[in-house]
Amino acid sequence: MNRYLIGLGCSWTQGEGGYTEEVWKSHNGRVQVRGTDDYYLRKMEHENSWVNVLCRDYLKDYTPINLGVRGIGNIAAANQLYFCDRVDFKNSEGIIIFMLSGTERFDLYKNETYTKEYQDDFYSKNVYTHYKYRTSWPFPSDTDKLADVYSKEFSSDNFLALNTITAILNAQTFAKAYNYKFVIANAFNIREPGTKLTHWFKKFAPILVDKINWNAYVHDITFYDSFVEHLVSIDKVLPKEKFRNYFSVYESMSYPSTYLTNCQGAHPTLLGYKVIAEELYKVMMNKKIIQ
Amino acid sequence: MLWTMNGMYMPNNITEIHSSYYLSDIAFKIPNVECNITFDFAHNSERNNYLKGLATLDNNWHYRHKKVIYKYNSLGYRTKEFDEINKENFFLSYGCSFTEGTGLAEDEIWCSLVADNLKIDCLNYGKGGQGIEFIHLNVMAFLKNSSHMPKFVIIQIPNAQRISTRSLENFKTLTPPSTAWERHKEKFPKDFYFEEIDKKRSFYTYFITLLNIDLMFKLCKIPVIYWVKETELSEKDVTFFFKDSKIQKKFILADPVDSSIENLARDLGHDGPNFHQSISNKLINLIKEKL
Numbered sequence: 001m002n003r004y005l006i007g008l009g010c011s012w013t014q015g016e017g018g019y020t021e022e023v024w025k026s027h028n029g030r031v032q033v034r035g036t037d038d039y040y041l042r043k044m045e046h047e048n049s050w051v052n053v054l055c056r057d058y059l060k061d062y063t064p065i066n067l068g069v070r071g072i073g074n075i076a077a078a079n080q081l082y083f084c085d086r087v088d089f090k091n092s093e094g095i096i097i098f099m100l101s102g103t104e105r106f107d108l109y110k111n112e113t114y115t116k117e118y119q120d121d122f123y124s125k126n127v128y129t130h131y132k133y134r135t136s137w138p139f140p141s142d143t144d145k146l147a148d149v150y151s152k153e154f155s156s157d158n159f160l161a162l163n164t165i166t167a168i169l170n171a172q173t174f175a176k177a178y179n180y181k182f183v184i185a186n187a188f189n190i191r192e193p194g195t196k197l198t199h200w201f202k203k204f205a206p207i208l209v210d211k212i213n214w215n216a217y218v219h220d221i222t223f224y225d226s227f228v229e230h231l232v233s234i235d236k237v238l239p240k241e242k243f244r245n246y247f248s249v250y251e252s253m254s255y256p257s258t259y260l261t262n263c264q265g266a267h268p269t270l271l272g273y274k275v276i277a278e279e280l281y282k283v284m285m286n287k288k289i290i291q
Numbered sequence: 292m293l294w295t296m297n298g299m300y301m302p303n304n305i306t307e308i309h310s311s312y313y314l315s316d317i318a319f320k321i322p323n324v325e326c327n328i329t330f331d332f333a334h335n336s337e338r339n340n341y342l343k344g345l346a347t348l349d350n351n352w353h354y355r356h357k358k359v360i361y362k363y364n365s366l367g368y369r370t371k372e373f374d375e376i377n378k379e380n381f382f383l384s385y386g387c388s389f390t391e392g393t394g395l396a397e398d399e400i401w402c403s404l405v406a407d408n409l410k411i412d413c414l415n416y417g418k419g420g421q422g423i424e425f426i427h428l429n430v431m432a433f434l435k436n437s438s439h440m441p442k443f444v445i446i447q448i449p450n451a452q453r454i455s456t457r458s459l460e461n462f463k464t465l466t467p468p469s470t471a472w473e474r475h476k477e478k479f480p481k482d483f484y485f486e487e488i489d490k491k492r493s494f495y496t497y498f499i500t501l502l503n504i505d506l507m508f509k510l511c512k513i514p515v516i517y518w519v520k521e522t523e524l525s526e527k528d529v530t531f532f533f534k535d536s537k538i539q540k541k542f543i544l545a546d547p548v549d550s551s552i553e554n555l556a557r558d559l560g561h562d563g564p565n566f567h568q569s570i571s572n573k574l575i576n577l578i579k580e581k582l
Contacts, residue, residue, distance in 0.1 A: 079495070079499045082499050082502060107496075108454070108496065109494075109495045109496065113495065132495075162428075166427070166428070166431075169431065170503045173503060173506045173507055173510065174503075174506060176510055177506045177509060177510055207432065207435075208431055208432075208435065211431070211435055
């Protein structure tokens with residue numbers, strides 16, 4: 001029976017930032033392709049993402065399936081499972097790891113979702129294009145009507161928490177239905193000091209939060225609440241108590257640091273993804289999700 | 292939600308349900324509805340159209356003689372209390388106004404006809420103006436909180452273009468522009484809807500939510516049937532999403548019926564008793580055959 005390790009999430013799962021030194025140099029120290037075709041980087045992103053590294057270095061009998069898509073939110077991340085038609089879920093086994101994207105992102109679909117030109121996404125038979133989502137952030141805007149309506153009418157802690165819980169439950173239900181193991185991790189969601197992401201869920205989505213198997217949550221046994229917190233910590237670019245400022249500090253750098261890039265929002269570097277893969281492996285061993 | 296005096300309520304085109312959602316609830320509590328209250332009309336336009344019917348239709352007009360009242364339970368649904376049903380012999384119905392029965396007497400609604408024919412109790416969680424996400428949350432709440440499970444579930448699929456945002460305290464649903472939309476044009480410019488929430492975009496959201504609901508019932512071993520009044524699903528999309536699923540065999544398309552004005556419901560907008568009789572007959576046959 002085939003064994004798969006399936007990664008769900010955003011750019012932190014797709015592998016943005018996981019580039020070789022050669023790529024960084026050829027882009028003058030800043031690789032953030034936006035608005036133009038980024039397909040030339042995709043193979044390298046997948047190769048160096050935690051999804052592939054986890055299988056390459058630790059779980060060698062698993063085949064990696066990277067369903068991460070840059071920029072998407074958690075509903076879209078979970079929905080990716082339904083676009084993955086290269087895995088026969090009924091006749092396979094494995095682990096689905098949900099690396100949570102930003103809880104503030106709201107996903108719809110683009111007008112044109114079918115593939116126009118052949119670009120293998122490595123997880124489907126390519127009926128639909130990889131970037132099929134229209135994701136919005138809750139920022140008032142004169143030009144982006146969706147963002148404007150979203151920010152003024154929908155966005156609230158209640159909405160964000162329940163939307164994320166729904167996404168996790170969707171993925172968890174899918175995993176359970178197909179007898180896959182399920183793991184939840186947090187890429188970069190940070191709450192105010194002293195508040196863990198799970199506390200925030202309990203406060204704003206109390207009705208459904210205990211439907212989630214929190215034993216599957218990576219950060220209930222790590223000393224950090226998100227992978228960005230851990231990578232900033234080992235990068236030693238910022239004092240621990242100021243890690244929340246990482247966004248602007250990293251973006252102001254002219255070249256990536258050891259574990260995080262200087263992209264907007266910062267992404268793990270090639271070494272950063274290795275750290276994430278190692279941490280996921282240790283946690284899964286500790287929790288006996290894998291033997 | 293605009294709540295008015297004079298014994299009626301008026302769901303507007305952008306439905307906001309400010310819910311106080313109790314942990315023990317098996318469905319969203321629709322707020323501001325007094326427990327077990329009875330209305331004569333669902334909204335102003337129903338009353339106006341009823342008067343129009345009295346003035347223009349002949350003496351045989353069904354609703355000249357048929358009494359229609361709206362009685363809501365303690366959660367705000369047009370159905371019995373959970374404590375009043377036979378907990379060993381009941382089914383759940385979900386949907387929008389076609390299931391709430393806008394313009395119809397309670398005994399004319401499709402789910403009442405199914406219940407009568409099969410001698411089984413029905414808990415009807417249809418709610419006018421709502422979309423698939425509302426049903427999704429209600430299903431999750433029921434499966435989490437109910438002490439008893441139904442024999443089967445029937446879901447009427449609402450308009451796919453309704454986009455809801457999930458929140459426990461502020462559940463909002465956007466519905467496609469119509470004449471009533473004009474009331475909200477300052478709040479939501481109409482072009483926002485056409486640009487951002489067209490059929491294509493909302494279709495995937497709706498479809499994948501449906502697949503998530505189906506998996507939940509599958510895990511609980513509860514049979515579920517879906518019916519839809521009309522659909523514009525493309526063959527390409529249906530082929531892709533139904534590929535592994537038995538959902539297609541559980542999907543019923545309602546037959547068209549004579550929709551001349553005298554055959555409509557009392558609000559002269561929704562389908563009348565003939566339509567409900569027709570779809571209930573199809574459902575009853577399928578239930579007897581398959582379940």
